[in-house]
Amino acid sequence: MSRPTIAGVARAAGVSVASVSRVLNGLPATEEMVERVQRAVQELGYVPDARARSLKVGRTFQLTLAVADVGNPVYVTMMRAVEEIVSAAGYRLVVTTTGPDVVDEVALVRGMARGYADGLLISPIRVDEDLVKSIRECEVPVVVAGNVPAKAGVDTVRANSPKGMLLAVDHLVAQGRTRIAFLNGPADTVPGAARSKGFTEALKAHDLEPAALAEATDFTFAAGRATAPELLGGGFDAVICANDLLAVGLMHELAAAGLEVPKDVAVVGMDDSELAEQCFPTLTSVNLGSAERGRRAAELLLARIEDNERTPRRIVVQPSLSIRRSTP
Amino acid sequence: MSRPTIAGVARAAGVSVASVSRVLNGLPATEEMVERVQRAVQELGYVPDARARSLKVGRTFQLTLAVADVGNPVYVTMMRAVEEIVSAAGYRLVVTTTGPDVVDEVALVRGMARGYADGLLISPIRVDEDLVKSIRECEVPVVVAGNVPAKAGVDTVRANSPKGMLLAVDHLVAQGRTRIAFLNGPADTVPGAARSKGFTEALKAHDLEPAALAEATDFTFAAGRATAPELLGGGFDAVICANDLLAVGLMHELAAAGLEVPKDVAVVGMDDSELAEQCFPTLTSVNLGSAERGRRAAELLLARIEDNERTPRRIVVQPSLSIRRSTP
DNA sequence: TTGTATGCGTTATCAA
DNA sequence: TTGATAACGCATACAA
Numbered sequence: 001m002s003r004p005t006i007a008g009v010a011r012a013a014g015v016s017v018a019s020v021s022r023v024l025n026g027l028p029a030t031e032e033m034v035e036r037v038q039r040a041v042q043e044l045g046y047v048p049d050a051r052a053r054s055l056k057v058g059r060t061f062q063l064t065l066a067v068a069d070v071g072n073p074v075y076v077t078m079m080r081a082v083e084e085i086v087s088a089a090g091y092r093l094v095v096t097t098t099g100p101d102v103v104d105e106v107a108l109v110r111g112m113a114r115g116y117a118d119g120l121l122i123s124p125i126r127v128d129e130d131l132v133k134s135i136r137e138c139e140v141p142v143v144v145a146g147n148v149p150a151k152a153g154v155d156t157v158r159a160n161s162p163k164g165m166l167l168a169v170d171h172l173v174a175q176g177r178t179r180i181a182f183l184n185g186p187a188d189t190v191p192g193a194a195r196s197k198g199f200t201e202a203l204k205a206h207d208l209e210p211a212a213l214a215e216a217t218d219f220t221f222a223a224g225r226a227t228a229p230e231l232l233g234g235g236f237d238a239v240i241c242a243n244d245l246l247a248v249g250l251m252h253e254l255a256a257a258g259l260e261v262p263k264d265v266a267v268v269g270m271d272d273s274e275l276a277e278q279c280f281p282t283l284t285s286v287n288l289g290s291a292e293r294g295r296r297a298a299e300l301l302l303a304r305i306e307d308n309e310r311t312p313r314r315i316v317v318q319p320s321l322s323i324r325r326s327t328p
Numbered sequence: 329m330s331r332p333t334i335a336g337v338a339r340a341a342g343v344s345v346a347s348v349s350r351v352l353n354g355l356p357a358t359e360e361m362v363e364r365v366q367r368a369v370q371e372l373g374y375v376p377d378a379r380a381r382s383l384k385v386g387r388t389f390q391l392t393l394a395v396a397d398v399g400n401p402v403y404v405t406m407m408r409a410v411e412e413i414v415s416a417a418g419y420r421l422v423v424t425t426t427g428p429d430v431v432d433e434v435a436l437v438r439g440m441a442r443g444y445a446d447g448l449l450i451s452p453i454r455v456d457e458d459l460v461k462s463i464r465e466c467e468v469p470v471v472v473a474g475n476v477p478a479k480a481g482v483d484t485v486r487a488n489s490p491k492g493m494l495l496a497v498d499h500l501v502a503q504g505r506t507r508i509a510f511l512n513g514p515a516d517t518v519p520g521a522a523r524s525k526g527f528t529e530a531l532k533a534h535d536l537e538p539a540a541l542a543e544a545t546d547f548t549f550a551a552g553r554a555t556a557p558e559l560l561g562g563g564f565d566a567v568i569c570a571n572d573l574l575a576v577g578l579m580h581e582l583a584a585a586g587l588e589v590p591k592d593v594a595v596v597g598m599d600d601s602e603l604a605e606q607c608f609p610t611l612t613s614v615n616l617g618s619a620e621r622g623r624r625a626a627e628l629l630l631a632r633i634e635d636n637e638r639t640p641r642r643i644v645v646q647p648s649l650s651i652r653r654s655t656p
Numbered sequence: 657t658t659g660t661a662t663g664c665g666t667t668a669t670c671a672a
Numbered sequence: 673t674t675g676a677t678a679a680c681g682c683a684t685a686c687a688a
Contacts, residue, residue: 003441003467005664005665005666006665006666006667007665015674015675016674016675016676017665017666017667017675017676018667018668018674018675018676018677019673019674019675021666021667021668022667022673022674025667028673029673029674030673030674033673033674045441045465047438047439047441047442047467048442048665048666049383049442049443049664049665049666050442050443050444051379051380051382051383051388051442051443051664051665051666052379052383052443052664052665052666052667052680053665053666053667054379054666054680055377055379055380055383055664055665055666055667055680055681055682056665056666056667056668056679056680057666057667057668057680058680060379062444064422070398070404070407070408070423071401071404071408071602073399076398076399079398079425080398080399083425092424093424094392094422094423094424095398095422095423095424095425096420096421096422096423097407097411097421097423110375111375113331113373113375114375114376114377114378114379115377115378115379115380115681116378116390137373139331139375221602221605221606245606248606249606251608252606252608252610255608274399274549275606277549278549278573278576278577278603278606278607279606279607279608280579280580280583280607280608282580333680333681333682334681334682334683335681335682343658343659344658344659344660345659345660345681345682345683346658346659346660346661346683346684347657347658347659349682349683349684350657350658350683350684353683356657357657357658358657358658361657361658376681376682377680377681377682379680379681379682380664380680380681380682380683381681381682381683382664382682383663383664383665383666383680383681383682384663384664384681384682384683384684385664385682385683385684386664443665
């Protein structure tokens, strides 16, 4: 037995399909009509087909959130914030994962033309010409949580990494740490590049030289551990890491090397994700506003779906510092 | 300008829509036809509409994975495993989150009738009659990663919590720990109930009495911290926790109380998620086979989509113990 | 091999 | 207020 269609309901209720559709959509109808239709719907367990509906009305009432790595806790924060906004607006949120490769991101953006959803919220980790082009030409509204060139002509909401870096360095310097090292993620990524630049500027503002630099191959715990040894022996008393996963990976290697956090080495992460308070010692971390970025991005997406002619906005969310036990 | 349809491509290529469709689906056509169609597709940037297509062919080539909490790292492991299997089979995986409430799970299962996807892989945390009913009556194939009654008549792949508990207790006893406490999640959940039962049985097998018992309100880090004080002062030398998040929450409270892990108290988690090796000290954890469960569940789902008449299978994945630094 | 025509399940337009 | 019917974009049975 196949699922009942609107025609089946109409037959069972002894009315026309048009009337069933009207009742289901709350359009004017007599009380008796409403009652008859609702009973038939109930009896048959009828549920409207979303594909057919969206084919007709041109909207799916679904939104897609695309992230690079579901294992990165910063996305958890963001997803929760986005979910809250879009579900309150009556949309269903579906999450897909792209992986670290830009071609997969491009494929995903292009694929939106298939009509999966009414909008896309993407947080790209690598950005190239192709991606910018695909976003600009995307058939559905796109909002980028991250940094793409203004010429992309798209709503963006991004973090202020340099400012965040400055908060971290300010804090470390105030605690008397001046030999500061930096554990970055891949420099060919958008966040990687931004944080590298921010770190350099922040040190310059304090007239400091980097004590050591290293670049992990990914923004992951495993990469943090694997890359940490490059830093060791660098004569630093503090390390800033490009995200929390890297920081936690580093802390394990520091412990293995017999260094104590924060006594011997202070550690600062970035993202202020759930992991920052789960790890031990708890991690001082730059809050780059992932929850707020999620909220704002979701709001921009909803607004653009409402009116696609509005001029693109570029929102920057300001950072703050969450001080915990990994810094003195 | 609106997106091009197959009719637009046909017009541009000077052929019929049927021919375009055939070329796009790799059906026999002359070389010239293929060439003309492909050029038009290229020029217009045509992408077929998935809704219209699936409305016609009755398949979406999408699969839905529903989890309760994206913040729980055990789901990350599972999602990665599922993603690998289904994408290799040519399906697109979308993830939705249900929250801890069973009514939302039921709504999600019922909603599958809207035709969002060709199948559903769900890992329910709470199960009641309604949920079982909705799963049994679901319009698309469902596979449950977890435990539902056999009468649901559905493919399931679940963990063996009691066996896992026994591994944990065996290990602790072998290390000389006999005053073992248990920090459970909500007992009204499927995993909560299974682990409670498993714990009792495992202690009995060793002729031991529980040193202390506590029940957190959620399977989360925050709930673990909040509930830990109920355990403290219980005179235990080891604690088994119903999952890794609870264990990490507990460890923070132990540290705050001046207790050292594993010297004063040994801690064992369950799930063996990424968090177990990220936390400090690294967490001995019962591997309940989340990756394998994800793989097997995905395979079952694909098989059932292929043939919906096959008799439901109930797979049990055997646990193992990942020993780390939180136990002596 | 190619084109014409029908239907997938729904909403919206038009008459009645 | 209600009903018949034409799309939405695509795939396919059938005819040419």
